[in-house]
Amino acid sequence: MTLPVDPSVLLPFLAAVILMEITPGPNMGWLALVSLSQGRTAGLAAVAGITLGLSLWMVAAAFGLTEVVMRWPALYQAIRWAGVLFLLYLAWDAWRSTDATARQTPEPALRRQLFRRGLIGNLLNPKAALLYVVLLPGFMRPGYGAPLVQALALGSVHIGVSIVVHSAIVLTASRAGGSLLTRQQSPVMRTLMALSLVAVAAWTAWETRL
Known part of the structure; x- marks a missing residue:
């Protein structure tokens, strides 16, 4: 039976995607x-998105x-800057939120909101497209599965690694932030959240430049 991917590429590919995922990013x-x-x-809902x-x-x-995105620089730039603007919108939304509005948002609705924001933020991240276009072909070999099968198999490995790394970030940060949960809507905390998201937006603009 023909394997979908060359077994000799699995460890190098795994090492590459782990390195990418633990490198700080948006x-x-x-x-x-x-x-x-x-x-x-809330963090795990964002991970799902x-x-x-x-x-x-x-x-x-x-x-x-x-x-197509890579061949059309204007399209790449449009997605890139839409992603940056979306992060700036999140910063503005964090700054304007109040304790009253937070209490009025049921937890299921908050989870759905964070899921959508995680989804939209990554659909507007052209670096994800660049990752797959540049990385996957280097680990695909003739004589194994069809190119589509190899791409899906290797891509699934990356998705699995990303889930593990992102979940670890959530668990670590949520433990560290226990005392923050009771004062997250204070003016100081809202300002810090907003400024941090502005920093993430600037980081995204820099990291996704071509």
Whole structure:
């Protein structure tokens, strides 16, 4: 039976994606902020949204759709700056929120909101497309599964690693932020959250430049 991927590439590929995932980036910064200020459940909802966004980019790359983004610089830049503006919107939303509005938001609604924000933030992250377009072909070998099968198999490995790393960030940050949960809506905390998200937006703009 033909294996879907060359077994000799699995460890190098795993090492590459682990290194990428533990390198600080926008997802890591945003997840830490959410988990510090709103707790573990909120952070895990955000992880679910991020995972779906990455999975959609991975499937698009496997079918060759993300190459369109890479071949059209204007489209890449449009997605890139939309992502930056979305993070700035999150910063503004964090700054204007109040204790009253927080109490009025039921927990299920908050989880759905964070899920959507994680999803949208990653769909507007062209670096995810670049990752799959550049990384996957280097680990695909003739004589094994079809290119589509190899891309989906390797991409699934990356998705699994991202879930583990992102969940670890959430669990660590939520433990560290226990005392913050009771004062997250104070003016000082809102300002710190907003400024931190502005920093993440600037970081994203820098990291996604071509």
